[in-house]
Amino acid sequence: xxxxxxxxxxxxxxxxxxxxxxxxxxxxxxxxxxxxxxxxxxxxxxxxxxxxxxxxxxxxxxxxxxxxxxxxxxxxxxxxxxxxxxxxxxxxxxxxxxxxxxxxxxxxxxxxxxxxxxxxxxxxxxxxxxxxxxxxxxxxxxxxxxxxxxxxxxxxxxxxxxxxxxxxxxxxxxxxxxxxxxxxxxxxxxxxxxxxxxxxxxxxxxxxxxxxxxxxxxxxxxxxxxxxxxxxxxxxxxxxxxxxxxxxxxxxxxxxxxxxxxxxxxxxxxxxxxxxxxxxxxxxxxxxxxxxxxxxxxxxxxxxxxxxxxx
Amino acid sequence: xxxxxxxxxxxxxxxxxxxxxxxxxxxxxxxxxxxxxxxxxxxxxxxxxxxxxxxxxxxxxxxxxxxxxxxxxxxxxxxxxxxxxxxxxxxxxxxxxxxxxxxxxxxxxxxxxxxxxxxxxxxxxxxxxxxxxxxxxxxxxxxxxxxxxxxxxxxxxxxxxxxxxxxxxxxxxxxxxxxxxxxxxxxxxxxxxxxxxxxxxxxxxxxxxxxxxxxxxxxxxxxxxxxxxxxxxxxxxxxxxxxxxxxxxxxxxxxxxxxxxxxxxxxxxxxxxxxxxxxxxxxxxxxxxxxxxxxxxxxxxxxxxxxxxxx
Numbered sequence: 001x002x003x004x005x006x007x008x009x010x011x012x013x014x015x016x017x018x019x020x021x022x023x024x025x026x027x028x029x030x031x032x033x034x035x036x037x038x039x040x041x042x043x044x045x046x047x048x049x050x051x052x053x054x055x056x057x058x059x060x061x062x063x064x065x066x067x068x069x070x071x072x073x074x075x076x077x078x079x080x081x082x083x084x085x086x087x088x089x090x091x092x093x094x095x096x097x098x099x100x101x102x103x104x105x106x107x108x109x110x111x112x113x114x115x116x117x118x119x120x121x122x123x124x125x126x127x128x129x130x131x132x133x134x135x136x137x138x139x140x141x142x143x144x145x146x147x148x149x150x151x152x153x154x155x156x157x158x159x160x161x162x163x164x165x166x167x168x169x170x171x172x173x174x175x176x177x178x179x180x181x182x183x184x185x186x187x188x189x190x191x192x193x194x195x196x197x198x199x200x201x202x203x204x205x206x207x208x209x210x211x212x213x214x215x216x217x218x219x220x221x222x223x224x225x226x227x228x229x230x231x232x233x234x235x236x237x238x239x240x241x242x243x244x245x246x247x248x249x250x251x252x253x254x255x256x257x258x259x260x261x262x263x264x265x266x267x268x269x270x271x272x273x274x275x276x277x278x279x280x281x282x283x284x285x286x287x288x289x290x291x292x293x294x295x296x297x298x299x300x301x302x303x304x305x306x307x308x309x310x311x
Numbered sequence: 312x313x314x315x316x317x318x319x320x321x322x323x324x325x326x327x328x329x330x331x332x333x334x335x336x337x338x339x340x341x342x343x344x345x346x347x348x349x350x351x352x353x354x355x356x357x358x359x360x361x362x363x364x365x366x367x368x369x370x371x372x373x374x375x376x377x378x379x380x381x382x383x384x385x386x387x388x389x390x391x392x393x394x395x396x397x398x399x400x401x402x403x404x405x406x407x408x409x410x411x412x413x414x415x416x417x418x419x420x421x422x423x424x425x426x427x428x429x430x431x432x433x434x435x436x437x438x439x440x441x442x443x444x445x446x447x448x449x450x451x452x453x454x455x456x457x458x459x460x461x462x463x464x465x466x467x468x469x470x471x472x473x474x475x476x477x478x479x480x481x482x483x484x485x486x487x488x489x490x491x492x493x494x495x496x497x498x499x500x501x502x503x504x505x506x507x508x509x510x511x512x513x514x515x516x517x518x519x520x521x522x523x524x525x526x527x528x529x530x531x532x533x534x535x536x537x538x539x540x541x542x543x544x545x546x547x548x549x550x551x552x553x554x555x556x557x558x559x560x561x562x563x564x565x566x567x568x569x570x571x572x573x574x575x576x577x578x579x580x581x582x583x584x585x586x587x588x589x590x591x592x593x594x595x596x597x598x599x600x601x602x603x604x605x606x607x608x609x610x611x612x613x614x615x616x617x618x619x620x621x622x
Contacts, residue, residue, distance in 0.1 A: 039346075040346065040371065042397075042399050042402065049349070051349055060351065066397060071402070076403060080404065080621075086353075089353075089379075090382055092391050096314075308314050310316075311409065
């Protein structure tokens, strides 16, 4: 058994995007095993357990990931993760992987796959709401699939906007009101909001939105009126209903399961697609265990490792 | 973060029994968080993911455990396990524990707790069906709670019976037909059987049975007629219905959820009990994540450890 300590170093983002796209393709074809993630609530946060088996890569395992919003004040990341990989022939644990940064990367990759298939254009103005690690991962991953003409960034904290822009100096970068940032081709929302912050009147026809922030019951970033105007694609239907961008509108009866246009997997395999150039499309990302397996498969070939005795 | 390599060495069985009893007490009082275990099927076996939070010990985590019946032919145990422990305040992983042998021990402890509360006598004739690691763990753990007057052992393989008896030379040990072994005070069944092997007419009134073997859909060891005669206590109702001794009879409509007499936790806190000396009692053990946390709590104070960098 090996412990992989620093698995994101030197990973090829294009390769990660491709691996995650392939996992979504398998998901669209019904070729994966992936029970919905399981939540356990702790006093100051929660943790999620995400098992899966991806036969096409002969890989199986479980990611365990926490969300503790108060961690930054303690000098720790909000989200930390470990992935356990099992040998599929014997069930023996073969790897324990530090998956904290991999979690950002594989979420970025899902956003890139969604934007690749659902963006109305190949050259885009990219609007980013929020400036955390997830926002950074989205821009990095999307930049491999689409040409970013301009980056528009919004944060409550202007200082965060400046620092974010400094990390992406290769793109013309502007800031301004949230309304102004929403005037773009592809919009990425990455906040932990528990009430809608993006208004429907700010979103023009033809926009694609990656709704990344909502990943637990009670979280939402978009005015439900956007969802009613849009084709909403989810990563996984059960997870999206429980904890995705649609979870609050579904609970309120504003949005129904039958309003979902399809899954990203179905989009990747060509079964579902953007209706026309004027459609609004939304990708509701909750994060899938098969994304974690896909990136683990790459990380285990590149990461620094420590041998551990087992059994 | 630490990796615990060899956590069963030197653990006090009495202490383990007590910790597991305390976890069942918390379970009986509704003071734990424990979603039902999640199964993923692999080509030659399966793995189960078991998250939980046990507030009384301030411990939270996930056990990942496989079952691969073909492993012994490959020189590996059928069952192997890792437990991840998270800091409850921050969600940070603090330990990865080799939990293969701990899994046997904590299952033994649950059997010991059940026998302590449900056995008709304090001095017992103990019947054991099967001679694997789980049978050994049951005898070891039960011996701390009850006085074993005589050990009766059954296996398809007489050689296995001899080896088993050699491990417990402190007790008068006999073998014979399965019917003869069933004539005892406390019977423990530990086989991977998928059809009943213990007949109802072999079980006399007043017997307590620990049904340990059935831990997945389709598995059963006891004639369902025994369940109909008995007070059936489960470790966890949802898990027992899905994968315990009662799962096949429930699927066939022979046994219903309302036929369950209670949980072991309710027995431990005194809410439920053996009706009278002539009752047959059955403890249907599927294995709970809180048992894994309870033993992990002890193991982390005693096991050999390796420091690992995280994050």
